[in-house]
Amino acid sequence: MLSDPGTGSGGAFTRRRFFEQLAAVGGVSLAMAGMDALGFGFASAATLPPSLPGGAKGTRIIILGAGLAGLTAAYELGKAGYQVQVLEARGVAGGRVETARKGFVDTDLMGNRQECDFDDGQYINVGPWRIPYHHQSTLHYVRKFGVQLELFNNDNDAAYVYFEKGKGPLAGKPIRKGQIAADARGYTAELMAKVASKGDLDAVLSPADRQTFIAYLVNEGRLQRSDLSYKGTDGRGFDIAPGAGVSPGAGKETTPFAFADVLNSKAWSVLNSVAGWEQQRTMLEPVGGMDMIPRGFVKNIPEGVIQYKALVDRIQQNAKGVKVSYTDASGKKAEVAGDYMICTIPLSVLKNIKMDVSKPFLEAMSSVAYAPVNKIGLQMKTRFWEEKHWIYGGHIYNDIPGIGTISLPSTGWHSQKGVLLGYYSFGGEAAKISALSPDERAKFAVAQGQRIFPEYTENFEKAFSKSWHLDPHNLGGWAEWSDESRKAAYPVLCEPDGRIYLSGEHLSHLTGWQAGAIESAWQQIAKLHQRVQQA
Amino acid sequence: MKRSVRRAATAAALWVALSPVAMAAETGQSLYNDNCAACHQRSGLGIKGAFPTLIGGKMVTGPLPALIPTVLNGRGGMPAFKSDLTDAQMALVLSYIRSSWGNKASAITTVQVTQARIKASAAAKPKNLQAH
Numbered sequence: 116m117l118s119d120p121g122t123g124s125g126g127a128f129t130r131r132r133f134f135e136q137l138a139a140v141g142g143v144s145l146a147m148a149g150m151d152a153l154g155f156g157f158a159s160a161a162t163l164p165p166s167l168p169g170g171a172k173g174t175r176i177i178i179l180g181a182g183l184a185g186l187t188a189a190y191e192l193g194k195a196g197y198q199v200q201v202l203e204a205r206g207v208a209g210g211r212v213e214t215a216r217k218g219f220v221d222t223d224l225m226g227n228r229q230e231c232d233f234d235d236g237q238y239i240n241v242g243p244w245r246i247p248y249h250h251q252s253t254l255h256y257v258r259k260f261g262v263q264l265e266l267f268n269n270d271n272d273a274a275y276v277y278f279e280k281g282k283g284p285l286a287g288k289p290i291r292k293g294q295i296a297a298d299a300r301g302y303t304a305e306l307m308a309k310v311a312s313k314g315d316l317d318a319v320l321s322p323a324d325r326q327t328f329i330a331y332l333v334n335e336g337r338l339q340r341s342d343l344s345y346k347g348t349d350g351r352g353f354d355i356a357p358g359a360g361v362s363p364g365a366g367k368e369t370t371p372f373a374f375a376d377v378l379n380s381k382a383w384s385v386l387n388s389v390a391g392w393e394q395q396r397t398m399l400e401p402v403g404g405m406d407m408i409p410r411g412f413v414k415n416i417p418e419g420v421i422q423y424k425a426l427v428d429r430i431q432q433n434a435k436g437v438k439v440s441y442t443d444a445s446g447k448k449a450e451v452a453g454d455y456m457i458c459t460i461p462l463s464v465l466k467n468i469k470m471d472v473s474k475p476f477l478e479a480m481s482s483v484a485y486a487p488v489n490k491i492g493l494q495m496k497t498r499f500w501e502e503k504h505w506i507y508g509g510h511i512y513n514d515i516p517g518i519g520t521i522s523l524p525s526t527g528w529h530s531q532k533g534v535l536l537g538y539y540s541f542g543g544e545a546a547k548i549s550a551l552s553p554d555e556r557a558k559f560a561v562a563q564g565q566r567i568f569p570e571y572t573e574n575f576e577k578a579f580s581k582s583w584h585l586d587p588h589n590l591g592g593w594a595e596w597s598d599e600s601r602k603a604a605y606p607v608l609c610e611p612d613g614r615i616y617l618s619g620e621h622l623s624h625l626t627g628w629q630a631g632a633i634e635s636a637w638q639q640i641a642k643l644h645q646r647v648q649q650a
Numbered sequence: 651m652k653r654s655v656r657r658a659a660t661a662a663a664l665w666v667a668l669s670p671v672a673m674a675a676e677t678g679q680s681l682y683n684d685n686c687a688a689c690h691q692r693s694g695l696g697i698k699g700a701f702p703t704l705i706g707g708k709m710v711t712g713p714l715p716a717l718i719p720t721v722l723n724g725r726g727g728m729p730a731f732k733s734d735l736t737d738a739q740m741a742l743v744l745s746y747i748r749s750s751w752g753n754k755a756s757a758i759t760t761v762q763v764t765q766a767r768i769k770a771s772a773a774a775k776p777k778n779l780q781a782h
Contacts, residue, residue: 224697243782385779394780463727467699484724512779520780541781543685543734550688584689590700590727597723597730599771627782
């Protein structure tokens with residue numbers, strides 16, 4: 116493809132050849148993109164609910180739980196003509212799709228009662244908070260119910276990275292992600308380009324490929340074309356920003372960090388060639404809070420179908436049907452019977468409810484772990500991250516134990532106040548912080564954030580924290596399958612036990628995502644419907 | 651200036667109080683309080699209907715086969731600690747649990763945890779920056 120296959124002229128490029136080579140690379144990469152789109156599995160993604168033709172034959176379905184799996188099942192089965200009854204433990208639908216705003220109350224298993232006291236219009240999504248663009252199942256309902264969307268900034272080069280466990284002058288300093296990316300990749304590209312131009316990679320590169328490879332590295336690392344060195348680049352920012360007239364005029368670019376300092380800082384932990392499939396840069400969020408999605412469902416499910424504040428005590432089944440004993444909102448014992456059941460109660464909670472299923476099924480249910488997960492919303496009286504630091508959304512990655520990620524809101528730009536996510540942590544770190552009282556959790560979060568933003572403490576007004584493992588209706592943030600239980604237990608639970616079908620994020624490979632709950636429900640109702648048709 | 655110094659000092663004090671790294675000596679008890687007590691309570695009694703008691707019972711004080719893999723990989727809603735605790739830390743905390751609140755079971759050694767980890771294929775995984 117290249118006319119001049121490198122005749123040993125090393126790194127000497129003519130301008131024309133450089134652009135020819137870029138075009139050649141562009142051609143290849145475009146072709147690759149086309150192939151990727153085919154090979155990536157877009158076509159195989161579950162993007163639409165199953166069609167359920169042929170009538171429901173008067174079949175009664177009991178659905179346990181009005182989270183996204185239960186709501187999806189109730190909505191689709193109801194539309195297909197089934198008689199549906201949903202029992203929900205909480206006073207509202209949505210399950211883990213909780214948005215804390217003024218008046219929202221949470222009482223955890225320790226007896227910590229919090230009533231959210233954020234200003235009107237302020238909120239924090241304590242459950243799911245972002246929708247990858249390829250979660251078309253979630254977006255199907257967002258579209259259908261007219262839920263308004265806005266962009267969620269999942270990757271902001273201007274946001275700080277703060278790693279204190281590294282070494283050298285950059286450790287324990289907030290640094291903009293773009294600076295780390297520019298330098299780490301720039302220096303790496305320089306090394307590779309110089310090695311390649313000496314012919315040291317000729318064992319794997321043909322002469323033509325060598326030149327193309329170098330052209331790619333110059334482009335990727337923003338190298339000097341003359342000597343293939345990395346000397347910084349405008350994208351990492353300016354000491355004097357360019358502007359009008361002769362002063363500031365062209366301004367003055369920042370000087371890159373030393374390569375060794377970048378390496379020692381460990382801040383490169385935030386860099387990947389491309390975002391992971393679940394962490395794509397383009398994410399979406401409903402305007403006003405994630406609970407706009409369950410609200411959309413509820414508006415489209417007939418009144419009375421969902422019974423709130425119903426706590427399940429016992430689940431029975433025999434060859435003819437299913438029966439659920441529960442305690443209703445007034446504390447009275449009640450029963451409801453049906454032909455089949457879709458049970459979306461998290462397995463962490465379900466294990467404490469007596470249930471007529473086979474021993475292998477019970478054993479499989481008990482083999483899954485659930486993640487301790489913490490979040491805290493901190494209402495700040497000014498949006499200092501926008502005003503003072505020019506950070507519009509995105510995450511402050513750090514290695515402070517117990518903090519995980521700090522995130523800045525992708526909504527309410529330039530308004531007076533904002534609620535930022537003060538910590539988002541999992542596992543043992545989350546367990547530790549959750550043992551504190553809500554006030555102590557807030558103090559901890561504010562003290563740690565202060566290490567990154569000097570304005571943190573003086574702007575802090577109110578907090579609302581959530582620990583999912585301490586929520587009696589969830590006992591964990593999401594299911595975590597070990598490799599072993601994924602192999603042995605998961606397939607067992609994906610099939611019904613008698614007349615009981617389990618469903619939820621835990622029965623998907625999209626655990627912890629709303630799409631996992633929705634697509635699991637789609638799969639189970641399709642199976643159930645087929646069975647009813649064949650009966 | 652002075653105010654910010656004091657604020658930083660307060661932050662540092664709280665930090666030290668919460669950081670396992672800063673602790674003089676890690677004990678089974680300190681590890682238990684940090685990693686387990688949020689659910690199983692400092693008393694070991696757990697919370698009825700949610701988190702089981704650690705006092706008595708075959709799982710905790712019985713012969714070893716079930717206990718170590720449970721803490722490594724999680725089970726029945728309990729989280730996996732394979733990536734949070736080292737083998738030595740796990741031995742310390744399990745020995746503490748097996749000898750506290752009236753429990754009188756044998757101590758667990760680091761080697762036993764290491765062996766169980768291999769058997770349960772529960773190698774520690776590097777932590778992701780993001781989850782969901």
